[in-house]
Amino acid sequence: MKTTEQSAGSEPGLAAIGMAPSDIGIVGLGVMGANLALNLSDQAYRLSVYNRTGAVTAEFIATHGQGRAIAVADNLQQLVSQLASPRVILLMVTAGRAVEAVIEQLQPWLAPGDILIDGGNSNYQDTDRRWRTLAARGLHFVGMGVSGGEDGARFGPSLMPGGAAAAWPVIRDMFQAIAARVDGIPCCQWLGEGGAGHYVKMIHNGIEYGDMQLIAEVCHLMQHALGLSHDEMADRFAAWNGGRLESYLIEITARLLRQRDHDGGPLVERILDVAGSKGTGVWTAQDALDNAVPLTLIGEAVHARMLSARKSERVAAAALLGSVPTLVPEAERAACLEALHDALYAAKLVSYTQGFMLMQAAAEKNGWALPFGDIALLWRAGCIIRSRFLADIRNSFERQPVPPSLLQDPFFAAEVKNAEAGWRRAVMLAVGHGIAAPALSSALSFYDGYRCAYGSANIIQAQRDFFGAHTYQRVDRDETAHFHTRWLGDGGEEKLS
Numbered sequence: 363m364k365t366t367e368q369s370a371g372s373e374p375g376l377a378a379i380g381m382a383p384s385d386i387g388i389v390g391l392g393v394m395g396a397n398l399a400l401n402l403s404d405q406a407y408r409l410s411v412y413n414r415t416g417a418v419t420a421e422f423i424a425t426h427g428q429g430r431a432i433a434v435a436d437n438l439q440q441l442v443s444q445l446a447s448p449r450v451i452l453l454m455v456t457a458g459r460a461v462e463a464v465i466e467q468l469q470p471w472l473a474p475g476d477i478l479i480d481g482g483n484s485n486y487q488d489t490d491r492r493w494r495t496l497a498a499r500g501l502h503f504v505g506m507g508v509s510g511g512e513d514g515a516r517f518g519p520s521l522m523p524g525g526a527a528a529a530w531p532v533i534r535d536m537f538q539a540i541a542a543r544v545d546g547i548p549c550c551q552w553l554g555e556g557g558a559g560h561y562v563k564m565i566h567n568g569i570e571y572g573d574m575q576l577i578a579e580v581c582h583l584m585q586h587a588l589g590l591s592h593d594e595m596a597d598r599f600a601a602w603n604g605g606r607l608e609s610y611l612i613e614i615t616a617r618l619l620r621q622r623d624h625d626g627g628p629l630v631e632r633i634l635d636v637a638g639s640k641g642t643g644v645w646t647a648q649d650a651l652d653n654a655v656p657l658t659l660i661g662e663a664v665h666a667r668m669l670s671a672r673k674s675e676r677v678a679a680a681a682l683l684g685s686v687p688t689l690v691p692e693a694e695r696a697a698c699l700e701a702l703h704d705a706l707y708a709a710k711l712v713s714y715t716q717g718f719m720l721m722q723a724a725a726e727k728n729g730w731a732l733p734f735g736d737i738a739l740l741w742r743a744g745c746i747i748r749s750r751f752l753a754d755i756r757n758s759f760e761r762q763p764v765p766p767s768l769l770q771d772p773f774f775a776a777e778v779k780n781a782e783a784g785w786r787r788a789v790m791l792a793v794g795h796g797i798a799a800p801a802l803s804s805a806l807s808f809y810d811g812y813r814c815a816y817g818s819a820n821i822i823q824a825q826r827d828f829f830g831a832h833t834y835q836r837v838d839r840d841e842t843a844h845f846h847t848r849w850l851g852d853g854g855e856e857k858l859s
C-alpha cells in the first residue's frame with residue numbers, strides 16, 4: 363500500500379487539470395450506484411465515478427453529466443488519484459466475489475485512514491472479515507445496507523452503516539444528506555462495529571420476506587376464499603393503507619393488483635407463481651437457527667418461496683390431491699375481510715417481534731450495542747419495509763430500550779389482543795378452505811406458544827429421558843437439579859448432580 367503522497371503522485375490528480383479533488387469515488391454504475399451518485403451530486407458533492415465496462419460510464423455521463431461536478435476515471439488507480447484525502451470510496455458492485463476483487467485491486471493505491479464503503483447486499487460475516495483485515499492495514503471499512511430500490515437510491519434511501527467507527531464522523535454528513543428523513547431526522551444512523559450494518563440490512567430483508575408473504579397469503583384468501591375481483595382486492599388494500607397497516611408494500615400491492623395486461627385482464631394473473639430470491643432471506647433464517655431464536659414467520663416465508671419453486675411438482679400434486687376451494691357465503695365476506703386485516707396486522711407484529719429478538723441475540727453474541735430505536739427510525743422511511751407501524755415500534759423502544767419482546771410492550775400487547783379474534787378467524791378460514799397460509803398461521807402458533815406459561819415441552823423432556831436418559835428438571839425443585847426416571851424399571855426417580 364502506498365502513502366497518500368505516493369499514490370496521489372502516481373496518476374495526475376484533478377488538480378493538474380484545474381479541478382478540485384472529488385469528495386467521493388463511486389465504483390459501479392448499475393442502477394443503484396448511478397442513482398446514489400446522482401443523489402450525492404444533487405447535494406453538491408463532487409464525484410469521481412468508475413465502472414468496469416467503460417460504455418456504462420460513458421452512457422451515464424452522456425445522460426446525466428451535464429452541469430454536474432462528476433469526474434470520470436478509466437481505472438481504479440485514477441479514481442483514487444482524483445479523491446480528496448482521506449479518500450472515501452463507495453463500492454456499488456455485486457455482493458460476493460466482485461466486492462472482494464475490487465477491494466484487492468484498490469488496496470495498492472490506498473493510504474492509511476482511507477475509507478471503503480460496501481453498499482451492496484453483502485453477507486455480514488464477509489463484512490466483518492473485511493473490516494478486520496483492512497483495519498490491520500490501517501484502512502477503514504464500512505458495510506452499509508442500502509434499501510429503497512431505484513427510487514430510494516435516487517431520492518432518499520434508508521442507509522444502515524456499520525464497521526470502522528473512525529469512518530463515521532467523516533462520512534456522516536454526506537450520507538445523512540442523501541438519506542430519507544422522518545420529521546427531519548435522517549434514516550441513516552451508525553449501527554456499530556464490524557458487520558453490524560449489513561446484519562441490520564439482512565434482518566430488514568428477512569422482515570421484507572415476511573411482510574411480502576403475509577400480503578400474498580391475504581391476497582390468495584381474498585381471491586379464493588372470498589371470491590373478490592382484483593379491483594375489489596386493490597380497493598381493500600388502498601383502504602387499509604389509510605390506517606394502521608399503512609406501508610409501502612401495502613400501497614404497491616393495491617397498485618399492482620389494478621395493473622392490466624394487454625388484453626385487459628389482471629396482469630398478476632399472468633405472472634408465474636414462482637418466487638425468486640437473492641439469498642438474504644435464507645441468511646436470516648439460517649442466522650436465527652444458529653442463534654436459537656424462533657424466527658418462525660420469516661422461516662415460513664423462505665420455505666414458501668422454496669415450495670413455490672417446485673412448480674411442476676405442485677401442478678402434478680394439484681391433479682392428484684387438489685380440490686377447488688368453496689367460497690364463503692356473501693353475507694360473511696365483510697366480516698372475513700375485517701378478520702384478514704386484523705390477522706395481517708397481528709402476524710406482522712409477531713414477525714417484527716421475532717426480528718428484533720434475533721437482533722438482540724446477535725448483538726449480545728457479537729458485542730454490538732445495536733440502537734434498536736434508531737433501527738426502527740431508519741426503517742420508518744426510505745426502505746422497502748417502511749410503514750406507520752415502525753413509528754409505534756420506535757415509541758416502544760423509547761419507553762424501554764431493551765424490552766423482553768415487543769409483544770410485552772403495553773401498547774402492542776393491547777393491539778394484539780384487539781386483533782386476536784379476527785386473526786383466529788382468518789387462520790380458520792384458510793384451514794377450512796384448504797388454502798396455504800403458513801405465515802399467518804405460524805405467527806398465531808408462535809403467539810399461542812409465547813403466551814403459554816406451561817407449554818408442551820414437558821412431554822418432550824419426558825420422552826428424551828425415557829429413550830435416552832437425557833434427564834429433566836422439575837417445576838417443584840431447584841432448576842439446577844436434574845432427574846432421571848427408571849421408566850421401564852421400578853419407576854423410581856434418581857437425582858443427578
Ligand code: 6PG
Pocket residue numbers: 483508509510511566567570638639640641642643745746
Ligand atoms: C431493498 C431490497 C433489496 C433486495 C430485493 C430483492 O431493501 O431495497 O431488500 O435489497 O435485493 O428486495 O431481494 P430478493 O431477490 O431476495 O427477494
